Structure formats: structure tokens, C-alpha cells
Amino acid sequence: MDVTVVVPTVGGPHLTEQLAALAAQTRPPAQVVVVNNGLPGAADATVAAWRAQLPQLELVEDRRETTPGYARNVGAERARHPGILFVDDDDVVDPGYVAAMGAALDESELVAARVDLERLNPPALTSRWGSMQADGPMTYHDFLPWSISAALGVRSEVFRKIGGFDGTYPICEDTDFSWRAQLDAGARLSFVPDATISYRLRTRPGQAFRQARVWASWEVALHKRYRSRGLTTSGNPVRALLRWGRPVLLLVRARRREDLVVAARQLGSCVGRAEGTVRHRHLHL
Template sequence: MSTAAQGTLRPMPELVSVVIPARDAALVLPGQLEALSRQEYPGAWEVVVADNGSADGTADAAREWRPELPELRVVDAFARKGINHARNVGAAAARGDFLVFCDADDAATPGWLRAMAQASRTADLVGGYPEYFAVHNRQACSWRRPQPRDRLPEMMGYLPYAVGATLGVRTEVLRALGGFNEGYAGGGDDVEFCWRAQLASYALVFAPDAVMRYRVREQLWQAARQAYGYGRADPRLMRDFRAHGLPPASTRSALRAWYRIARRLPEAISPERSGSWWHGAAWRAGRLVGSVRHRVRCL
């Protein structure tokens, strides 16, 4: 049950643990750690980097930031590949009573941690706002549907969720839920956790001022591969949550979507529109494959 009483404010966390799952992130992790070193949060906090089997010196790259982030630790999450395994290992090593998860390749804005901690006074889970950015190919930001600016996103006509790149949860709540589901990888990992938490009567709130600069995939094949993973996870979510009220996917809507993709086929080679076409087509292809694998209809 939710630990947040209706209409009451709890004390600020005694210690916030920022957990960063990372694999082969030596080139991008310093950017996130630099951003964290500029946080305006006045309370006590630490950083835990969970190295998920890196072969590029990610752990060494993290340790170089100890002068700026003295409460930084690196933990070994080599046992199993997957972002949720790394999150669970990092959470187990964390000392804080409030856990905040972010990704290695993003960049927290200065007020991010403060806003996440403040929002934790009103709920069990907190979701910040992922603001898309690209380093070289700014057009890549348009390939994905923008996140809503006034609320948490929803999926499949069901419950809201916090994007894993800016997700906070009370430590006691994470433990009560048994952590993140390590069977999810490459998509649906954050959605499954947030849905499961809400079904267990834990409260999830949006922290609009907790802005995380979310780095999008800038190469077309990378963006398509990511979208395919997202689509492939949707049928698994359908399988796991349909008994809990997740509405069935509409086959008619799916057929209309595939028809639109076919009609827009010339956009696949358009310099201006190829990104959004491939993103949408890859996501739908992932749904087809996931539907076969998990034996559900989620086209």
C-alpha cells in the first residue's frame, strides 16, 4: 500500500542515491557526471554507477569524477546483461532512502535532483521530464513523438509511467515490489515497474521541474533498432497486464497504421522524413514479432 498519506507532506529524504546503470558508456558517462556535479540540491546525496559488463573502461571513467563527486561509487553488475539488472544491483548497493535513476548518456539540468527530491514528499514514485536533445543531428529529435510537458506519458490507453531516465522511488517501495523485472530488456522496463507499482496502490507523481536532457539516437539504424525494441516489449506488457485491466489492442487500428506506413513508403528514402518513417515502421515490426513470441494480439 502507498506510504503517502493523502494531503500530507513527508520530510525530505535523508539521503538521495542517484543510480546510473551503464554499459560501454566511457565516452558519454562523463557528460552525465559533469551535469550531476552542478546540481543545486542542498541535501545529502550520492552517486552509484552500476557497471553492466563494460569492456571500454566505463568504471575508470566514472572514478575520475570522484574529486567533483566525492560520494561516487562504482559497483559490479556483470552477472547478467540488462538495464534492469544493473538498476537492481545499483539499488541494492545504494545507502539512500530515496533512489533516483538516470541514464549514462543523458544530462541532468541543475535543478533536476532538487525537484525529484521535493516531489518525493508527496508520493512513492516520481517521474521527471525528459527533454530531447541531440549532439550532432538535431533533426533526430523529431523522429520520436514528444513527451507531454504537463503530465507523465501513458501507453496503450492504460496507466501513466515515469521514463527510466528520470525515475525516483522510495527505497522501501522498491524493496516491497521486489525491484525491477529483469526479464524486460530493450523496452518496457520502466513501464512494467511503474504499472506494477500503481497496481499495488503506490502513488506516482509528475515533477515538471525535474528536467533531464534525454539524448536521442542520432543514427537512423540506432533509432530504428531502439523503436523495434520498444514495439517488441508492448505484447509482453499486454500479456502481463491484460488480466489487470489493460485494454486489448485494436486490430483495426493496427491495420490502419500499417496502411499508412505502406502509403508513406517513399518517405523511407527522404532526407527530411526517413527518420520518423523508419522509427514508426520498426516499432510496428517489433509489435508483430512480440505478438508471435508472447502469443498475444498486439499488432
């Protein structure tokens, strides 16, 4: 299946690596749409540098909303092909990624690529991070499987049937998208182990804390939205207390920066759950 690859960006420093990877595909994407959701002109120079190697490359700027889901919707509106692949600007796809994902979309309406954490991240960090879509779709909500947006493919008719991503979600929009595709469009989610994307983790404590904090806060909104559709909300106070204790213990025992990153991530998750419970008026311990 011919595919359009959508790359949301704010003009980050790693965009050129992802475009280089897309230019080196064994089966080139039929169309690549880079959506600059950052400052005007932030991606102009990088895109211009790759136009010769990627003649199918297009650039669009849109800041009416500044969320990744909104930027992906803008890119998908430009898609001219039956398959749409979403990748992030700071990751790197393997050479066979487009071919494998396109072939998988011939069989399934929704596909999830394999995520590799080893290539772009320090071993001391990946060894403590845990698995992330390495052997199958994400499942830790104990509900329907889902894919992170950086490794997601969908048939264009399914994307349009469910109205794309929910642009009001600053994060967790990929989980919501995957679930709506299955519940509202009858899509099957298939894992594609032959399509690998190297994912870049946050390597600074402040970055890890902020990402986990926002993520956990909006997970509460996600649980509130789907409780009527079969998602069971966790409310175990003992487990919540233990969750707060882990980052504190890690901070006390920290001997290197990676320890601080992991602790900051866990602490951010605890803070985000508490904030989300208040903001979304839904208990999710």
C-alpha cells in the same frame, strides 16, 4: 529527502556528461552509484576522472544479467538513502534535478521528471518525434500512468516492496515497474515539472529501428501480463494496416536523414509488434 542516484552504463561515450551534470547539482545527491553492465573496466577511467568532484561516487560491475533493469536493481541494492533516482548514462540532468526530485519524494512515493528533447537532438528530428513526458507522465497505453526509467524516482521502501525492476524485460521494464508500484504498493505517481532531464534520441536509422523493434515486441508481453488487471489490448486490423503504411510513405518521401530515422522507428515498431505477437502468443495489433 536524501537520494541515491543510480546510473546504469556499458561505458558509453556520454557518461562523462551525465556525471558532470550530477557534480553541478544545486543540491548534490547523497550517493551516486554507477553500475557497469558492460565489458570489464569499461567505466573505470570515466569514473576515476570524476571522483574528486563527486566524492560520493561508487562504481560496481555486474554482468550476471545484461539488461538495464537488472543493472538498476544492482545499483539500488547499494542505496543507503530513502530516495532512489534512476538516470541513464547518455542523458543530462538539469542543475536543479536532484533537489526537485528529492523534494517531490517527500510528498509522493513515485515521481516522474520532465523530459526535454530539444537540447541534445537535431530540431529536424524532435519536430517529428512527438511529445515524450514533457507535460506529464507517459499515458499512451490507456492504462495507468508511468515514467521512463531515465526520469524516475521512487522511495526505497516501495522499490523493495515490489522487488525492483523485472530483469527479464530488456525494455518496457520501466512501465512494468511503474504499474506494479501503483497496483501492488499503493504508490502515487507525481509529475515533477521543475526536474528536467535532457533525453538523447537515436539519430541513426539502424539504431532507431532496433530500439523500436524491441520496444514494440515487449509491449506485447506487457499487454499480456496486465490484461487481467484492467489493460485493454488493441486488436484493430485496420489500424494495424495503416500503421504499416506510414513508414513506407515516409521512406518514399524521405529527403534527409531525419526522415529515414523516423521511418525506421515506425517500421521497427510494426515489425516488433508482429514478432511479439508470435513470441508471446498474444495478439496486439
